[in-house]
Amino acid sequence: MERSLDHDDYPAAAARARSCGAFIPDDEDEWAADEPCSCFNCRSRRWTPTAATCMKPGMAP
Amino acid sequence: MKLLICIDDTDNLESRGTGELAELMIGQIETAGWGRCSAITRHQLLVHDDIPYTSHNSSMCFHVELSDPACLDALMRQARHILETESAEGSDPGLAIAVLAPSARSERLVEFGHRAKQEVLTKEAAYALAVEQNVHLSEHGGTGQGVIGALAGIGLRMSGSDGRVKGxxxxxxxxxxxxxxxxxxxxxxxxxxxxxxxxxxxxxxxxxxxxxxxxxxxxxxxxxxxxxxxxxxxxxxxxxxxxx
Structure with a gap:
């Protein structure tokens, strides 16, 4: 699994979150995607200038 | 008397967010009868490799209409206490409190807020501006780096056009x-x-x-x-x- 997603790749963020057993929704005010279950709405993502990176231990490639 | 309060960098990936801490602060201010608080605004700051934010680098700001100017000291003590006792391990909390004049808009604070969305700023710059503009600025754990975002949030809320309303x-x-x-x-x-x-x-x-x-x-x-x-x-x- 890729550790980072381009910050505009909403379909990939949703698809990845759906298949991830570690998705935990962040505070709703920090959600960035319309689809609730998305890496972009996960508590374990960290935004960088161009991407969202998964910070969950064990999720790195 | 009107205040602007802004907090930043109070969380980690496991903890509640900075917005929830702002809500806690508002609840205590209103329960104590010190004043009435406005909606909280969330201000997005620069995301950059040289900035040690948790996950998105935003600060949370709200207005307070004090019921009595004599409440100010108690309110400030409580705000500091909340950051010291409720911020998450590993966070770098910062608190900014500005007492507003009736037609308050400091171009210097607004400029600082806008710069914090575009460039990496320093604690030293934040403290220097806070002293110049008579804004309370304090750090409450870790590196205290959150003072930059807290002061920037004051400027951005003061600008009148920045951020999303929490909730x-x-x-x-x-x-x-x-x-x-x-x-x-x-x-x-x-x-x-x-x-x-x-x-x-x-x-x-x-x-x-x-x-x-x-x-x-x-x-x-x-x-x-x-x-x-x-x-x-x-x-x-x-x-x-x-x-x-």
């Missing part, structure tokens, strides 16, 4: 249709505008989306709407509000 509005089920006049009757909506900034007429009908939020524009909580491909006006979705 979502309960206006009805998704798919419900309300007139603009009905939306404007809601206490947390000051204006209804399209994405170009034009206000919609009171009789225009708006289709509610899944999650309805306002943004902070021209010192107001503004509900942004767009015309869908079917010609109907709809409340903006989260992805459309992401840049605010």
């Amino acid at each position: 979502r509005l309960n206006l009805g089920a998704p798919g419900a249709v309300l007139a603009v006049a009905e939306l404007l009757a809601h206490p947390q909506i000051d204006a209804v505008q399209d994405l170009g900034g034009d206000p919609l007429p009171p009789g225009q009908h708006i289709l509610l989306g899944d999650k309805v939020k306002t943004v902070w524009l021209d010192h107001q909580a503004v509900l942004l709407v767009y015309r869908g491909t079917d010609g109907r006006w709809k409340t903006c979705e989260r992805q459309q509000l992401r840049t605010y």
